[in-house]
Amino acid sequence: MIDLIWNVNTLTRDLTVYLENQVKINLSGSGVGLSLVLGFGAAYICYYLSSVAKKPQLITGATRLSQFLQRYCPVVTETYYPTFWCWEARVQTLLRPFITTKPYVEYRNELIKTADGGHISLDWSDSDDNALYPISTTRPTVLILPGLTGTSKESYILHMVKQSEILGYRCVIFNNRGVSGEKLLTPRTYCAANTEDLETVISHVQKTFVEAPLMAAGVSMGGHRHVLEKLFDIDYILKAKTIREFDERFTSLMFGYKTIADYYRDASPNHKLKSIEIPVLCLNALDDVFSPGHAIPTQSAKQNPKVALLLTAHGGHIGFLEGIFPRWATYMDRVFKQFIQAVFEHKDELKNT
Numbered sequence: 001m002i003d004l005i006w007n008v009n010t011l012t013r014d015l016t017v018y019l020e021n022q023v024k025i026n027l028s029g030s031g032v033g034l035s036l037v038l039g040f041g042a043a044y045i046c047y048y049l050s051s052v053a054k055k056p057q058l059i060t061g062a063t064r065l066s067q068f069l070q071r072y073c074p075v076v077t078e079t080y081y082p083t084f085w086c087w088e089a090r091v092q093t094l095l096r097p098f099i100t101t102k103p104y105v106e107y108r109n110e111l112i113k114t115a116d117g118g119h120i121s122l123d124w125s126d127s128d129d130n131a132l133y134p135i136s137t138t139r140p141t142v143l144i145l146p147g148l149t150g151t152s153k154e155s156y157i158l159h160m161v162k163q164s165e166i167l168g169y170r171c172v173i174f175n176n177r178g179v180s181g182e183k184l185l186t187p188r189t190y191c192a193a194n195t196e197d198l199e200t201v202i203s204h205v206q207k208t209f210v211e212a213p214l215m216a217a218g219v220s221m222g223g224h225r226h227v228l229e230k231l232f233d234i235d236y237i238l239k240a241k242t243i244r245e246f247d248e249r250f251t252s253l254m255f256g257y258k259t260i261a262d263y264y265r266d267a268s269p270n271h272k273l274k275s276i277e278i279p280v281l282c283l284n285a286l287d288d289v290f291s292p293g294h295a296i297p298t299q300s301a302k303q304n305p306k307v308a309l310l311l312t313a314h315g316g317h318i319g320f321l322e323g324i325f326p327r328w329a330t331y332m333d334r335v336f337k338q339f340i341q342a343v344f345e346h347k348d349e350l351k352n353t
Helices: 002-024 029-052 062-071 089-099 154-166 196-208 234-238 243-254 262-267 298-303 331-345 347-351
Strands: 055-059 106-113 119-125 139-145 172-177 214-220 280-285 307-312
Touching: 002 154, 002 214, 029 298, 055 062, 055 298, 062 307, 089 154, 106 196, 139 154, 139 196, 154 172, 154 331, 172 196, 196 214, 214 331, 234 243, 243 262, 280 331, 298 307, 331 347
Parallel strands: 139 172, 139 214, 280 307
Antiparallel strands: 055 307, 106 119, 119 172
């Protein structure tokens, strides 16, 4: 790091001397302006290539899993070049929803009942017209889990569905209770630590397509007031200024936690990585504003041969923008496409990792 700073400082000093010499020989104002632009442009490119564009870290405790990913998911070994004019974490996080396109996807909606009297909205993209897997009963299925307050209509979900359609796979999006427009029937939404609804969805999908291979892809982690206000002080909840305050006043209470610390401890993956028994690839940017590098359980991941972490230097939270004008697929989409294809098409080899 010290060498890198020294190199950038040296380049900046040399450019300054160069520009001063240009001014001394009485170049025209436009010439000096052009020299300034070129000089600072060169300095920025040098900084970008040396400090921003980097290969991701692939962390796993199993050599076989690492070799599998490098063989069938070459993106894990390639340098990630974030969009050069918006690589900073907060900018990536904030701009992605506005910059990336929303490709058209025709969904088939299904409501399934839950044990407590509620229901869950599922949106299906069946890929019936794709010739790669013409038999519906055995067509690979990808269960996609949107992030906090996210639904099947989010741009990043739509791109994941499109990537799956290219490969001929069927997708089903699990919309958490109360966020996709369906009526909230019970005073319960969702939280990061509770998996009952997810288990209900997985069971339903498996029963619907018994012979079809199934894998899940989750991203990151709304309700109707007249149901919730029977148990909670909604006005007090809506005055929360941080996620922690919201969880303390609402989420932790809804699911019976005594304190916010108990909820966060139960929701943290740090204590659960050791229990994972199927191959998992986790993509996370080290500058993620919600799950920063220091909070990523790298040591725990190294102790489970079924877990692999792919850590990029930049990307923000669900950002991963790349290209000069990043309207289309992101780095995350490329990782997603290559990994699901590797899982479905080389599943026997993956089982032996």
